[in-house]
Amino acid sequence: MIPISTVKLGREAEELVLQVIRSGTLAQGPMVKRLEDEFAALVGAEHAIAVNNGTTSLVASLQALGLEPGDEVITSPFTFVATLNAILEAGATARFADIAADDFCIDPASLDAATSERTRVVMPVHLYGQCADMRAIMPVASRVGAAVVEDAAQAHGATIDGRGAGTFGIGSFSFYATKNLTTGEGGMITTDDSALADRLRVLRNQGMRQRYQYEMAGHNYRMTDLQAALALPQLAEYPSALARRKANAETLNLGLAGIDGLVTPAELPGRSHMWHQYTVLIDDHAPVTRDEFVSTLTERGIGCGVYYPRPVYDYDCYRGHPGVVIEPMPVAESVARRCVSLPVHQHLSDADLDQIVATVRQVMKA
Numbered sequence: 001m002i003p004i005s006t007v008k009l010g011r012e013a014e015e016l017v018l019q020v021i022r023s024g025t026l027a028q029g030p031m032v033k034r035l036e037d038e039f040a041a042l043v044g045a046e047h048a049i050a051v052n053n054g055t056t057s058l059v060a061s062l063q064a065l066g067l068e069p070g071d072e073v074i075t076s077p078f079t080f081v082a083t084l085n086a087i088l089e090a091g092a093t094a095r096f097a098d099i100a101a102d103d104f105c106i107d108p109a110s111l112d113a114a115t116s117e118r119t120r121v122v123m124p125v126h127l128y129g130q131c132a133d134m135r136a137i138m139p140v141a142s143r144v145g146a147a148v149v150e151d152a153a154q155a156h157g158a159t160i161d162g163r164g165a166g167t168f169g170i171g172s173f174s175f176y177a178t179k180n181l182t183t184g185e186g187g188m189i190t191t192d193d194s195a196l197a198d199r200l201r202v203l204r205n206q207g208m209r210q211r212y213q214y215e216m217a218g219h220n221y222r223m224t225d226l227q228a229a230l231a232l233p234q235l236a237e238y239p240s241a242l243a244r245r246k247a248n249a250e251t252l253n254l255g256l257a258g259i260d261g262l263v264t265p266a267e268l269p270g271r272s273h274m275w276h277q278y279t280v281l282i283d284d285h286a287p288v289t290r291d292e293f294v295s296t297l298t299e300r301g302i303g304c305g306v307y308y309p310r311p312v313y314d315y316d317c318y319r320g321h322p323g324v325v326i327e328p329m330p331v332a333e334s335v336a337r338r339c340v341s342l343p344v345h346q347h348l349s350d351a352d353l354d355q356i357v358a359t360v361r362q363v364m365k366a
């Protein structure tokens, strides 16, 4: 089986974890600080604040903006459920703007149409490792005076026009086990705003600046040093892992070019794609349906995933939810019916890539 994602941590991670165990500082300590500094450098942000998972990083970012009931956050309908859950947890109302079919991210024109005087936050999702069209999204957000929170959970190190994901607004990242960089569970917030960074650090630690000096109603959002230690060697190796992901995506794009009914993904001009996922679309006129494609590939040993099978609001628990505004999202609905992600990670061998291409070609009768 060629898995859709694999975690391989080496000797350096083992040694750093041992160092933490022997130090006696298991909770947040010097390893977390190192990870924050190195991650801020990767993203190109002034500040990075580590938290216990990616969902928390979204929730804390929204909480730090002081949202009130009735305030609206506009996000993508084509995302992991954490994006929506974070908005609801922060007590705001979620509204959606449809995506574009070329980058799978919020379409600036739909965003513009979804704004109103209730819009407080615009929350693009940099899906699959490629930035949303921030060139066009930022002007819409500033026109309505909205803050920007970027769900960059899948886009560590991605850039658009040389500028890093997570530096346009408040950046939110995940280190969940399947992400490009992982601590098992973990998250990170990035910002250039020193006052906001300070607020987030206090919020993360029970609203406490010094012991028993509470400044706000906070929470325990802290990451542990054991987890931070896992990510440090991965950061050092990230450039070579990314080069492999990029090369793998190019190999797949070449091998899968010209198949009738299959659309390959593209790195769009000015954007640097981190290839968290390599996602193709199976058109309605293809010889197999998307679901047949997935089950046949799985039978033949190619791990694949459907991210995501439905728009995020399309579940009973959100349909009647007072905090969720649901409108037709034709592009997201169509893409959710057609998408499937193939393995692209840095641990694939040339033989794996050949097998993926050959199997997809067989299944598509190409």
Ligand SMILES: *Cc1c(COP(=O)(O)O)cnc(C)c1O
Pocket: 053, 054, 055, 056, 079, 080, 082, 083, 125, 151, 153, 154, 174, 175, 176, 185, 186, 187
């Ligand atoms: C993974 C992910 C999250 C949530 O991160 P966790 O660390 O799993 O809480 C949020 N948004 C998107 C788009 C994600 O892929």
